[in-house]
Amino acid sequence: MSKQAKGLSIEAAASRFGWPLTRMKVCELTLSYKCNARCVFCYSSPEMEAWNSKKGLDFRKASAYLLSSYKNGSRMVQFIGGEPTVYDELPKLVRLAAKIGYPAIQIVSNGLRLADRAYARELAAAGLNTAVLSIHGAAASAHDPITGIEGSFAKVMKAAENLLSLGVYLNTGTAVTGLNYKGLPRLVKFVTAGLGVDSCHIIATHYIGAAYENKSKLKISYAAQLPYVEEALRVFHANIRRPAFGMLSNYLPCLLPGRENLMGDWKYPVDDDDLFLPDAVYRDRMYGMITDSLRMKAPACRGCVYNKVCAGFEKEYFAIYGGREFKPLKRKPAALGPDPVYS
Ligand code: SF4
Incomplete structure (x- = not known):
């Protein structure tokens, strides 16, 4: 990593790209279920071949969704998958999002294809200005066994270097499993001090898809x-x-x-984001459908100060570990942690 390849702060990115410093409504497009990695914790099925053969989002539909969500108030578009960079028409969609007027255009990526500088440059030139790279360990020995791709750490590092040098605002995402949890402090130091990111997303395992199948290896209380x-x-x-x-x-x-403000998804959803999948559309309640089907509360939650707003814990976690760790809070902590810029 060269010395110059450090991340923009959120304030510098907002000023450069014309982002408001308050939450933007999001248009989230799942382009396809295809992926070029084999992550052991993936929400998708471990039978990747079956998922890879599922139909992706039709380009014309994707274009229409981009336009209608913008008209509906979205100002950030997030391209996800599967892996969005395996969708051939991604550069065209990024260009279209920029033309429509989205100030924030983001991809969430494993970085494998973005290691190719020409491809990263093509996306940045089309209008991509923010990316979340999935990094699961601070070294190849930690990251590669989780993605299932030898050499993936070197590639995601190259992707970070490419994006940073192209002026793309960068965040990272890390799935916490039994394989990597002890390395979290080192990883956070690595991405903040090494890459200069000012937000890193720490995600506790969702026991669905491949993570469910691999739970004996991945589970961590x-x-x-x-x-x-x-x-x-x-x-x-x-x-x-x-x-x-x-x-x-x-x-x-x-x-x-005391860390409530840092938690993104513990409340019953009140967000108004739009979620478009190849085979479904969720307008104004993208997290609601996830929360409703995956989560539960314990009888003891009735005694918790957060009972009315908390959406509870995941059913599959409860099936593995039970509910003893979820101890009702009698009162709100005095401080709730720093409020993120986009909360
Ligand atoms: S005890 Fe935990 S899961 Fe239950 S309502 Fe309180 S915060 Fe939510």
Whole structure:
């Protein structure tokens, strides 16, 4: 990584790209279920061949969704998958999003294809101005076994270098499993000090898809991982006071009281984002459909100060570990943690 390849701060990115410094409504497009990696924790089925053969989003439909969601108030478009870079028409869609007027155009990627500088340059020239790269360890020995692709760490590092040198605002995402939780503090230090990112998303395992199939290898209780999550947050806040985005996904206030503001998805959804899949459309309730089907509460939650707003914990987690870790909070903590710029 060259010395110049450091990330923009969220304030610098907002000023450069004309982003408001408040939450933007999101148009999230799942382009296809295809992927060029084999991540052991993936939400998709472990039978990747079956998922890879599923039909992707029709280009004309994708174009229409981009336009209608913009008219419906979206100002950030997020291209996801599968892996969005395996969708051949991604550069065309990025160009169209820019033409429509989206100020924030983002991809969430494993970085394998973005290691190709010409491809990264093509996307940046089309209008891509923000990316979330999935990085699951601070070294190849930690990252590669999780993606199932030898050499993937070197590629995601090259992707980061390409995007940063092209002026793309970068965040990272990390899935926490039994394979990598002890490395979280080191990883957070690596991405904040090394890449200069000012937001890194820490996601507790969702036991669905491949993660469900691999749960005997991946499972990790909250009790075991939380000391490392806490340490990772301390490392983060040693350099950065306020993250750009919510950093903790699939965590709850009763597990980390005083960090509520950093948690992205623990409440019953009130967001108004649009989610477009190749075979379904969820307008104004993209997280609602996930929350409704995957989560549950315990009888003890009735005694919790957050009971009315908390969406609870995941059913599959409960099936593995039970509910003893979810101890109702009698009162709200005095402080709720720093408020992200986009919360
Ligand atoms: S309502 Fe239940 S799951 Fe939610 S924070 Fe309180 S104890 Fe935890």
